[in-house]
Amino acid sequence: xxxxxxxxxxxxxxxxxxxxxxxxxxxxxxxxxxxxxxxxxxxxxxxxxxxxxxxxxxxxxxxxxxxxxxxxxxxxxxxxxxxxxxxxxxxxxxxxxxxxxxxxxxxxxxxxxxxxxxxxxxxxxxxxxxxxxxxxxxxxxxxxxxxxxxxxxxxxxxxxxxxxxxxxxxxxxxxxxxxxxxxxxxxxxxxxxxxxxxxxxxxxxxxxxxxxxxxxxxxxxxxxxxxxxxxxxxxxxxxxxxxxxxxxxxxxxxxxxxxxxxxxxxxxxxxxxxxxxxxxxxxxxxxxxxxxxxxxxxxxxxxxxxxxxxxxxxxxxxxxxxxxxxxxxxxxxxxxxxxxxxxxxxxxxxxxxxxxxxxxxxxxxx
Ligand SMILES: Nc1ncnc2c1ncn2[C@@H]1O[C@H](COP(=O)(O)OP(=O)(O)OP(=O)(O)O)[C@@H](O)[C@H]1O
Ligand code: SF4
Ligand SMILES: [Mg+2]
Numbered sequence: 001x002x003x004x005x006x007x008x009x010x011x012x013x014x015x016x017x018x019x020x021x022x023x024x025x026x027x028x029x030x031x032x033x034x035x036x037x038x039x040x041x042x043x044x045x046x047x048x049x050x051x052x053x054x055x056x057x058x059x060x061x062x063x064x065x066x067x068x069x070x071x072x073x074x075x076x077x078x079x080x081x082x083x084x085x086x087x088x089x090x091x092x093x094x095x096x097x098x099x100x101x102x103x104x105x106x107x108x109x110x111x112x113x114x115x116x117x118x119x120x121x122x123x124x125x126x127x128x129x130x131x132x133x134x135x136x137x138x139x140x141x142x143x144x145x146x147x148x149x150x151x152x153x154x155x156x157x158x159x160x161x162x163x164x165x166x167x168x169x170x171x172x173x174x175x176x177x178x179x180x181x182x183x184x185x186x187x188x189x190x191x192x193x194x195x196x197x198x199x200x201x202x203x204x205x206x207x208x209x210x211x212x213x214x215x216x217x218x219x220x221x222x223x224x225x226x227x228x229x230x231x232x233x234x235x236x237x238x239x240x241x242x243x244x245x246x247x248x249x250x251x252x253x254x255x256x257x258x259x260x261x262x263x264x265x266x267x268x269x270x271x272x273x274x275x276x277x278x279x280x281x282x283x284x285x286x287x288x289x290x291x292x293x294x295x296x297x298x299x300x301x302x303x304x305x306x307x308x309x310x311x312x313x314x315x316x317x318x319x320x321x322x323x324x325x326x327x328x329x330x331x332x333x334x335x336x337x338x339x340x341x342x343x344x345x346x347x348x349x350x351x352x353x354x355x356x357x358x359x360x361x362x363x364x365x366x
Pocket of ligand 1: 036038043045063064065066067068069070071072081083303304
């Protein structure tokens with residue numbers, strides 16, 4: 001644990017709202033809320049999400065399926081479907097609120113500075129164009145490069161992400177690449193315009209363990225070299241331990257804990273984080289990679305259309321009390337750079353309930 005964990009120390013910290021991440025933020029999300037229009041009425045999928053990412057830092061966003069990780073990223077990128085809308089919040093890119101712009105301008109700004117790697121490269125790449133065309137098209141349109149220069153840069157990018165025989169493969173179509181190579185192509189496409197921030201939404205979920213490690217190592221190397229801010233959405237707590245500086249834990253659309261990774265993993269300040277860390281499979285389990293994914297804790301996360309009253313986690317929380325069933329806990333600072341949304345966060349933190357260590361899944365071992 002770093003620093004003083006007392007609430008007094010927390011309130012005197014400059015960053016009293018608990019939004020972690022030192023350095024001037026490249027990207028800052030403030031109090032973001034997203035709703036979907038459904039036949040049953042409006043459903044809030046993201047509620048009050050805030051985070052910051054500075055140059056060269058990695059923020060991991062974790063949470064069970066349906067917690068709002070992808071929807072919030074699509075909102076940041078201006079890519080929400082027509083049935084969704086941002087009802088609150090700001091997305092500040094170098095201080096400019098992208099949500100105040102037209103959708104077209106929003107996407108244009110993102111195209112210049114933020115890139116996203118999606119979970120499913122095959123779905124994200126256009127099947128009817130060669131990967132070379134997909135790389136050069138962005139360079140020609142956005143950077144005004146000549147066909148020849150863009151072609152040369154496309155080969156360099158494929159080379160950078162470790163596609164063998166890049167010069168030859170630039171003429172291939174996405175389906176001609178293996179899963180791991182497609183993911184590399186996707187990363188090359190994301191890096192083409194030299195973004196300041198990369199949002200990687202489960203970039204390796206579809207890959208086998210060895211290839212996962214290679215792709216993660218690649219991401220880590222490129223990030224360090226270019227000093228990009230990286231938002232890494234993952235189910236894999238080993239990857240969080242190995243790659244991230246800070247972590248935001250989401251539950252049912254809300255942030256329940258955020259902190260520097262080493263602090264949270266050493267002593268969580270929210271029962272949900274604690275449950276996740278305690279249910280991590282022991283070392284060596286899950287040889288197929290599944291064992292390192294977000295562990296299963298008893299019960300299911302709620303649908304955003306039917307949230308429990310009070311604390312949304314209360315039906316699954318082993319320390320819930322009466323107040324938890326009626327009063328939603330606000331996200332509050334519990335220590336320097338740390339915040340938790342639990343009525344009893346100080347108790348959880350003070351219990352020194354040390355979870356078993358998370359085996360670091362460093363991008364280095366493949
Ligand atoms: N098109 C949609 N229409 C209505 N609700 C949606 C739609 N897409 C997402 N949602 C709702 O938004 C919530 C958040 O979805 P999101 O895709 O962000 O989850 P996630 O955290 O990325 O999950 P996963 O780990 O499975 O990728 C979901 O619970 C779902 O109910
Ligand atoms: S507020 Fe109550 S139910 Fe929610 S996490 Fe804390 S102790 Fe558990
Ligand atoms: Mg998702």
